[in-house]
Amino acid sequence: MRILLVNPNMTVSMTEAMTTIARTVAEGRAEIVPLTATKGFPYIASRAEAQIAAGIVLEMIAQNLNGIDAVVIAAFGDPGLSGARELFDLPVVGMAEAAVMSAAMLGERFSVVTFSPLMTRWYADCVAGTGLSGRFTGVRTPVTREVDVCHVASDLRADLIALANVAVREDGADVVILGGAPLAGLAPEIASDVPAIVIDPIAAAVAQAITLSSLGAGFSGRACKPAAKSSVGLAGALSKIIAMEAAQ
Known part of the structure; x- marks a missing residue:
């Protein structure tokens, strides 16, 4: 194959x-x-x-x-x-559809955590396209709009972990999707820091x-x-x- x-x-x-x-x-x-x-x-x-x-x-x-x-x-x-x-x-x-469909099979409610507020509405649209908006708790992002996409996973690591925890604690998500190709590979690295299942969309x-x-x-x-x-x-x-x- x-x-x-x-x-x-x-x-x-x-x-x-x-x-x-x-x-x-x-x-x-x-x-x-x-x-x-x-x-x-x-x-x-x-x-x-x-x-x-x-x-x-x-x-x-x-x-x-x-x-x-x-x-x-x-x-x-x-x-x-x-x-x-x-x-x-x-x-x-x-990637987005696969992550959302996987999240729906792994838990009851899911959130997307990403690195820029510019992508919030677009990513929400992606979820709506799957028909699973009723199980979606929203998109969480840092306040900053300017990022270096080649280093965002390391530069904003602490912020992304904190946002994932907010998604679990305040939004009720039991699955967190890390949205965006620059975050590929981060999910298994921070899984132990988040009290929920963390999904890597490319995986x-x-x-x-x-x-x-x-x-x-x-x-x-x-x-x-x-x-x-x-x-x-x-x-x-x-x-x-x-x-x-x-x-x-």
Whole structure:
């Protein structure tokens, strides 16, 4: 089994950190094929940026489908997730959705803790999209808006632990999701400091991608498959898939 790990952020160090986690989760059950965006943003941090990144995600997947059994979109806002599921005949998993679905299986109420208030409403939208808002206690973030995404996990570690504890104590969460690719790998490090289950979204996404691929479901039979059509100015591989000219 081969899983394409698509990071629509341009920061290679994030891809490397998430790939390490993914390979640990896979434990020989799957080969992880990492891919980092070469255009767009160093880090996607808003709904507007996620809309732009969605098209980039579709291009990245289309250009790298050969021999792939499942795709993980390695950005917490899941840019391009619904569109990718319409176009590509294989399991496509998003970090945010996978984390939320896993949280719902591990506890009754869950919270998202992240590192910037700029992403609060966007992340709440991601939860709403899963239909699980009734079990969601909200997003907790530090006050600061300016962060170094390459070092945020270490720079804000104490703040994130404190926020996770507030989510448990005041909001009633029994599962805490650490939202955002820059926080990959932090969950197991702080688990003993938080009186709740702490979820690493990339770990959840890879585990679910392996499971979905193992089901052997008929992904080519999706009712939402769009009709074939021509396009102008798109990347060649994506254009062919939209026109249904290429085997997937």
